[in-house]
Structure formats: structure tokens, C-alpha cells
Amino acid sequence: MPPSPPATLRNEAKPDTLDPAIDALERPVPAGVNAPGFGSDVIADTLRALDIPYIALTPGASYRGLHDSLVNYLGNTGPQILLCIHEEAAVAAAHGYAKVTGKAMAVAVHSNVGLLHASMAIFNAWCDRVPMLVLGATGPVDAAKRRPWIDWIHTARDQGALVRGYTKWDDQPSSPAAAREALLRGAWIANTAPMGPVYINLDAEMQEAKLVESLPPLDAARYTPPVAAGAPPDLVQEATAMLKSAKQVVILAGRASRNLEAWNARIALAEAVNAQVITDLKIGASFPTDHPLHAGAPRDPTDSGEAIRTADVILSLDWVDLAGALRFGGPSPAAKIIQVSLDYRIHNGWSMDYQALPPVDLFISADPDVVVPELLKKISSGAKPRVALSPRAAAKDREPVGFTNEHIARALRQVVGARPMTLTHLPISWEGSWCTFRHPLDFLGSDGGGGVGGGPGIAVGAALALKNSGRLPVAVCGDGDYLMGVTAVWTAVHYKIPLLFVIANNRSFYNDELHQERVARMRGRPIENKWIGQRMTDPDIDLAAMARAQGALGIGPISKPADLVAALEQAIAAVDAGGVAVVDARVEPGYTASMTAAMTAVKK
Numbered sequence: 100m101p102p103s104p105p106a107t108l109r110n111e112a113k114p115d116t117l118d119p120a121i122d123a124l125e126r127p128v129p130a131g132v133n134a135p136g137f138g139s140d141v142i143a144d145t146l147r148a149l150d151i152p153y154i155a156l157t158p159g160a161s162y163r164g165l166h167d168s169l170v171n172y173l174g175n176t177g178p179q180i181l182l183c184i185h186e187e188a189a190v191a192a193a194h195g196y197a198k199v200t201g202k203a204m205a206v207a208v209h210s211n212v213g214l215l216h217a218s219m220a221i222f223n224a225w226c227d228r229v230p231m232l233v234l235g236a237t238g239p240v241d242a243a244k245r246r247p248w249i250d251w252i253h254t255a256r257d258q259g260a261l262v263r264g265y266t267k268w269d270d271q272p273s274s275p276a277a278a279r280e281a282l283l284r285g286a287w288i289a290n291t292a293p294m295g296p297v298y299i300n301l302d303a304e305m306q307e308a309k310l311v312e313s314l315p316p317l318d319a320a321r322y323t324p325p326v327a328a329g330a331p332p333d334l335v336q337e338a339t340a341m342l343k344s345a346k347q348v349v350i351l352a353g354r355a356s357r358n359l360e361a362w363n364a365r366i367a368l369a370e371a372v373n374a375q376v377i378t379d380l381k382i383g384a385s386f387p388t389d390h391p392l393h394a395g396a397p398r399d400p401t402d403s404g405e406a407i408r409t410a411d412v413i414l415s416l417d418w419v420d421l422a423g424a425l426r427f428g429g430p431s432p433a434a435k436i437i438q439v440s441l442d443y444r445i446h447n448g449w450s451m452d453y454q455a456l457p458p459v460d461l462f463i464s465a466d467p468d469v470v471v472p473e474l475l476k477k478i479s480s481g482a483k484p485r486v487a488l489s490p491r492a493a494a495k496d497r498e499p500v501g502f503t504n505e506h507i508a509r510a511l512r513q514v515v516g517a518r519p520m521t522l523t524h525l526p527i528s529w530e531g532s533w534c535t536f537r538h539p540l541d542f543l544g545s546d547g548g549g550g551v552g553g554g555p556g557i558a559v560g561a562a563l564a565l566k567n568s569g570r571l572p573v574a575v576c577g578d579g580d581y582l583m584g585v586t587a588v589w590t591a592v593h594y595k596i597p598l599l600f601v602i603a604n605n606r607s608f609y610n611d612e613l614h615q616e617r618v619a620r621m622r623g624r625p626i627e628n629k630w631i632g633q634r635m636t637d638p639d640i641d642l643a644a645m646a647r648a649q650g651a652l653g654i655g656p657i658s659k660p661a662d663l664v665a666a667l668e669q670a671i672a673a674v675d676a677g678g679v680a681v682v683d684a685r686v687e688p689g690y691t692a693s694m695t696a697a698m699t700a701v702k703k
């Protein structure tokens with residue numbers, strides 16, 4: 100007799116974060132299934148129990164069981180499929196989503212080949228410490244069940260090894276019950292600070308097999324308890340004493356959440372101890388850049404170096420590269436260093452993204468967003484009188500020469516004005532002084548791992564999370580970045596995710612031109628040849644046409660700064676109408692003088 104079907108009913112509770120307009124898309128015909136019948140139905144149910152709103156994917160037969168469950172069992176909602184044309188874009192979309200929400204979205208990638216495509220984007224997410232549930236597939240693991248050729252090619256032993264160096268955890272469960280547990284554990288680990296991607300590899304055979312035993316009802320919250328990451332009171336006390344008695348405090352405002360209360364607490368703490376605050380474009384906005392206590396534009400070594408040199412206490416709030424920052428202040432920092440970070444918990448032997456080992460006088464193993472209000476409470480009672488703050492002088496708005504990225508920044512400032520805007524991505528050559536951040540969602544930081552091609556997908560996921568927030572999502576991408584990740588545009592158009600791209604199109608992988616220039620200088624060879632193997636000209640690539648080909652509004656090429664404002668106005672009108680727009684700004688190859696000097700300087 101065949102086993103009787105399980106009694107468990109489908110979980111009907113869907114996440115309330117689903118966008119109704121997106122949810123209305125790609126509705127399947129009703130399949131009339133309301134109880135799990137296969138292994139993959141249990142997996143789909145668990146994603147729903149975890150409140151995962153979306154699953155970005157590029158399809159593959161290794162997880163056709165799960166795909167069927169998402170569509171015909173859950174009805175393609177809660178989670179809803181977001182089709183991406185490249186696995187790298189699928190992972191990047193989850194990355195962008197997590198940058199805004201702080202929560203893991205799911206991604207599904209085909210067995211080994213899909214994971215290989217996805218791997219750079221997973222690395223970016225790892226370095227950026229964003230949570231993400233990456234589901235992969237393999238097999239059938241049981242060789243006797245494999246179809247000839249293709250199932251053998253797409254089965255690999257220990258697929259997790261491909262990404263183990265840059266995921267927090269991975270698993271290959273071999274039953275539906277084990278898969279359910281793996282998803283719960285994975286989501287819990289991914290969403291716990293320090294956050295990061297996890298990888299769960301689902302055996303095709305296990306997904307497709309009929310369910311033989313009923314699983315008990317699931318209360319996901321009991322398996323994903325919040326992990327308290329506060330600080331022991333004695334350490335908070337010690338830090339308070341150091342901060343109170345300091346003559347000049349510097350705060351390195353590093354990795355932070357997008358939470359407004361945490362942002363306000365950071366400002367209040369800086370004001371209470373009259374600290375100079377340093378920020379960095381590698382990470383999302385962590386302090387208002389026009390605050391009188393902001394020590395200068397993010398990434399401005401002159402201002403920051405001076406502040407670090409003169410400080411007697413430096414408070415690092417999970418700064419990405421503390422040892423590197425301290426070097427700006429000279430070979431050995433005189434200041435006492437307080438480091439608040441949980442990051443050491445996930446350092447491993449494969450990835451060196453943990454950076455150089457910093458000297459630390461007081462280490463607080465806790466989440467800075469939790470510690471800052473605790474410090475503030477202690478410091479505010481009996482604090483020294485607050486210093487009167489004079490507003491920071493606005494940066495001089497001089498007309499740049501030629502046609503550069505700075506023109507893009509100026510035109511954006513002019514057209515967007517005071518309207519809330521989120522810069523979801525900026526090119527590597529961007530200068531911090533070109534824009535002002537006054538809210539944690541004003542800027543989301545870089546791609547994390549320096550993997551070019553992440554910009555477009557990250558922008559799409561961020562724009563998805565920002566939909567209906569009243570914020571204008573803007574991604575400024577280099578042409579190299581855009582071209583590598585260009586198919587993400589289609590996903591935004593298809594799922595009606597409003598988004599503006601401005602491409603700083605210097606028709607070159609210009610960053611590397613500067614590296615060739617440096618090598619030529621070091622070797623006494625002609626720097627005139629630096630463009631060879633770098634320039635994407637002859638023919639120039641029509642980036643706006645690539646946007647139009649995917650249903651977006653493509654504007655350009657814009658070859659004069661004077662035409663940029665009108666182009667942006669037209670593009671933003673299209674975004675406000677719910678569309679996606681791409682402006683191709685043909686800037687001249689070249690970085691700012693200070694960046695060029697820094698990158699091409701040759702030690703004598």
C-alpha cells in the first residue's frame with residue numbers, strides 16, 4: 100500500500116513585505132494543492148514560515164522540484180520568484196535587498212554551474228556582511244537514480260566547498276526533515292550578527308521524492324531566536340571612563356544598520372564627547388556628512404589622517420579596516436583604541452577580508468548599534484558641557500573641467516534637490532565630498548568585495564526593498580560594472596521596480612589604466628600605452644540601447660555636461676511613473692587629480 104499523504108496543511112501566512120503590484124504578476128493557474136506531497140513542498144513551506152518574501156533565481160533542472168513547489172504548491176507568492184538572467188545578478192539582488200532591510204532574502208542557483216556563476220556575488224555579499232539564504236542543488240546524489248550524462252556532469256562532491264571560504268555555514272541535508280532544519284538554522288545563522296550568506300545544497304532526489312512522513316507543525320520563530328549582542332556593563336563603564344577623560348575622541352563610524360534610532364544615537368554620542376567622526380564610502384551612510392563633527396569627506400585621507408593623528412581615544416564602531424585607518428595617523432597610533440565589533444567571530448583561514456590586525460586597548464565584543472545607546476546613557480549623566488557646534492562650511496560648488504563624474508554628482512544634486520534619494524551604488528572613482536548623506540538610507544555602500552559587475556543587481560534588490568518608500572533609488576555605475584551586470588535591468592523592468600541608473604561611461608576599465616600607468620612609471624616605460632587592453636571603444640558600446648532592448652528608457656549618449664540635467668529630468672519622470680531609466684553619460688576617461696596621484700605615485 101502506498102504511504103498515506105501527510106496531514107500537515109500548507110502554511111497560508113505570507114510575509115506582509117510583499118509588494119501588491121509585484122505580487123499581481125506571474126500568477127499561476129490554481130493547482131488545487133493545499134498539503135505538502137513532496138520533499139520540495141516542505142522546503143517551500145519552510146521558506147514561507149521564515150517570512151522570506153522573494154526568491155531570486157536563474158532556473159535549473161537540479162531544483163525543478165523546488166521550482167514546482169514554489170509555483171504549484173505555494174502559488175508563487177510568499178516567497179515570490181524574481182527571475183534573473185544571470186546567477187550573479189540573482190545573488191546581487193538579494194545583496195541589495197539585505198542592504199536596505201538588514202534581512203536575508205532567498206536565492207536559488209542551479210547545481211555546480213549556477214553556483215559557479217553565483218560565486219563572485221556571494222563573495223561580495225560575504226565581504227559586505229549581508230545576510231542571504233543561497234539554495235543550490237545537486238544530484239541525484241544516489242548515482243543509481245541519475246540520468247545519463249547531464250545528471251553526472253551536474254553532480255559534484257562537496258559543492259559547498261566552492262563557497263565555503265566566504266559563507267557563514269553550508270549544508271547538504273538528505274531528507275525533507277533535515278532540509279527544514281537546515282533552512283531554519285541557515286536563516287538563523289545568516290541573520291545573526293556578524294551577518295553573511297549561507298549555502299544549502301538540496302539533493303534533486305530528495306526534493307522530488309514523495310513525502311512519506313508527516314512533519315509536525317512549525318513555529319519558525321522558536322528556531323531562529325534573536326541573539327543578544329550587547330556589552331557587559333563593566334566594559335561599557337571602562338569605555339565611558341576613557342571617552343569622558345579624553346581630550347580628543349575620534350569615532351570611526353563603520354558597519355552600521357539602516358536604523359534611524361541607531362543613527363540618531365551615534366550623533367548624540369559624538370556630540371556628547373565632542374568627537375571627530377570619520378566615515379567611508381565602502382560602507383553605507385553611518386553619520387551625517389555635513390555634521391560639524393564629521394571629520395571630512397568619506398575617504399579623505401588628509402582630514403581623516405589629521406583627526407587620527409591628534410586623537411587620544413579612538414572608538415571604532417566595527418570599522419572595516421581599523422589597522423589600515425590607524426596607519427593614516429602614523430606608524431604607531433598614540434591614541435588608546437576601543438574596538439566594538441563582532442566581526443572576529445567569522446574570520447576564517449580562506450578569506451583575508453578581515454584585514455590587518457589592529458592594536459586594541461579595550462575590545463568590546465558586541466553590536467555597535469546596541470553599545471552606542473548604552474555608552475550614551477552613561478556619558479550623558481554628568482557629562483562635560485556640550486561644545487557649541489558651528490555648522491560645517493558647505494563644499495565649494497565650482498564648475499569642474501571637461502566632463503567628469505563630478506558633473507554627474509552636480510546634476511543629480513540639482514535635479515533631485517531635497518527629495519529623499521538613496522544612492523544604491525557609486526563607482527569606485529566617486530569622491531565623498533560630491534554628495535551629502537543625512538539619513539541612513541541616503542547611501543548603501545559599495546559591493547563589499549570589490550567584485551566589479553555587482554552594481555546593477557545590487558541596485559535592483561535595493562530598489563525592490565525601497566519600492567513605495569518615497570525614496571528615489573539611484574545607481575551610479577561605471578560602464579564596466581554596468582556591462583558585466585547589465586541583464587539585471589530586465590529584472591527591474593519586468594517586476595516593475597522603479598530605478599534610475601546613471602552610467603559613468605568612460606568607455607574603459609579605467610581603474611586598471613591607472614595601474615598600467617603606475618607599472619609603466621615604475622619600469623620607465625611609455626605611459627601612453629596604458630589604454631591598450633582597457634578601452635571599450637571602436638565600436639563604442641551603446642549602453643542606452645542595451646537598456647531599451649530590455650524595456651527600460653535608455654537616454655544618451657550624453658556627451659556634454661550641459662545636457663545632463665534635462666536627461667536626468669526625463670529619466671526621473673520615467674522612474675516616477677514606475678519605470679526603469681538608464682542615462683549613458685559619456686564622461687572623459689580620467690579620475691580626479693588626487694585619486695590619480697594616489698594610484699600612480701611611484702615610491703623612489
Ligand SMILES: Cc1ncc(C[n+]2csc(CCOP(=O)(O)OP(=O)(O)O)c2C)c(N)n1
Nearest residue numbers: 528549550551577578579580607608609610
Ligand atoms: C570581477 C572583477 N574583474 C576585474 C576587476 C578589476 N577591476 C577593478 S576596477 C576595474 C574597472 C571597472 O571599470 P568601470 O566600472 O568602468 O569603472 P572605471 O574604473 O572605468 O571608473 C576592474 C576591471 C575586479 N575588481 N572585479
Ligand SMILES: [Mg+2]
Nearest residue numbers: 578579607609
Ligand atoms: Mg569605466
